[in-house]
Amino acid sequence: MLTALDKKLLQEVADLHGEPPGAFNIRKDGQGIERRSLEGIEINPKKDQPGIDVIVSPGKEGTVHIPVIMTETDLSDLVYNKIDIGEDANITLVAGCGIHNPGSGNAQHDGIHEIYVRKGARLVYTEKHFGEGEQGGKRVLNPKTVLYVEEGAYAELELVQIRGVDQTSRVTEAEVKAGGRLVMYERLLTDGEQKADSDVLVKLMGEDSTARIISRSVAQGNSSQKFFPRLLAYGPGRGHVECDSIIMDRATVRSVPEIWAENSDAELVHEAAIGKIAGEQLIKLMSLGLTEEEAEEAIISGFLK
């Protein structure tokens, strides 16, 4: 039975109002509490370690929700999920973790995802983080995602963390085979004393494999962010890394994109920028009647869209 708090967290991370449509698994405070498989989308708990296997049959289309919520303090949850999207399937998968930490101890979730997008399949994967608390207990999230994009497959990752999470260390690794395409959007806002690190390593393995990594972040207060997106081409692949950060207050941002080619037909580009909100942007919006705070908010929310 989901409580009002559970429902709120589910709405925050997975945009769910009540029971999800399609196949789903809801994990709460370290345990799977509700689950539904469908024909062609099997969700099974792992036998030897915490976590689930999501197996999608070839050609299947549909939506899968696998949100995690945490409502206790002094809790550390480690989970291993394997997701296998069969050949030519077309799946939208909504993951994400919402933490409500009621106490002063840590609430930590470390989710390790291994995702296979088989030949010709298409996966849109969204992972949203949300955190809140009452007595200053830290909300910690350390996701690791390892992704295999096979020949001619397409994977789109959208990784979002807007405020609320005190510490996060994200690792994303991907291998993209010939004709495979990967697009990764990362959006992050930290404030207060929050810290966020993101390590990305994408390997373009074959002919015509492509990858785009687009990272947008806003760092406020005393928060700090580090980005290490790396793009490696073994074959004649094409890739683009873009890291763009707005820095405010006393925050620090470190952005180190790396491109690395081992084939003379590879084309790789990186761009990285850190800067504050331009005065002219604020003035423009204020000249439409917004206050300075409203203007700042509008610029940030547009930037993180």
Added chain:
Amino acid sequence: MLTLENINFELEVEERKVPILHDVNINFEAGKMYALTGPNGSGKSSVARVAMGIYRQTAGRVLYNGEDISSLGISERARRGIGYAFQHPPRFKGMPVKDMLELAFKHSDGYNCQVLRDIGLCPDDYLERTLDNSLSGGEIKRIEIATLLAQNPRVRIFDEPEAGIDLWSFEQLIDVIGNSHREDTITVVISHQEKILNMVDEIILVRDGTVSMRGSRDEIWPQIKESAECGCRKSCRLEEKIYADCPR
């Protein structure tokens, strides 16, 4: 009525005060269209920016409908009905055109998709586009004008609206600015374009940081024409001969 009264303005550049405007006195009356013209760097945009509250005058007052608005900030002036379309509109990464128009609309009652059509952009093609470097200079400029139209302020100041806009759209632009003008609005266009100068009720010539002349098109045009001829061009026409390449 918008009044700039004895306006002086200095800009601080590298801890040095540079005088930009001095003794500027202008009355803008409701129902009239004005052109602010003059050489580059003469202070036209600074006059507009002082009116909008972006620049704070070092002396003098700004009055709007009898109220001294000198101490009001940009947002307050916008809410009272003053609007300004930038000469160089800033770009906003991630922000769709639609959001910008809605923000403009929030403090007025004028917005619909028609404002984009009016300035020659198809709403279906542009509402979801983001206001970043993917838009050309001409597109961003037109969207800036549409934003001011959506805001629908009583005082509408267009800062070189024709800059970056192709000739075909320029005709349309003039129509849009002319048609949006009403009996209760003040329209001010900063421009050098003859067609715009022909359209307005009064031309204000700004030179060396102050109003050097104001009057009708016939009074002002000969003055501007002369100042538009640069020294180099004059020398290229020495002895009635026109050189293809400047000999200097």
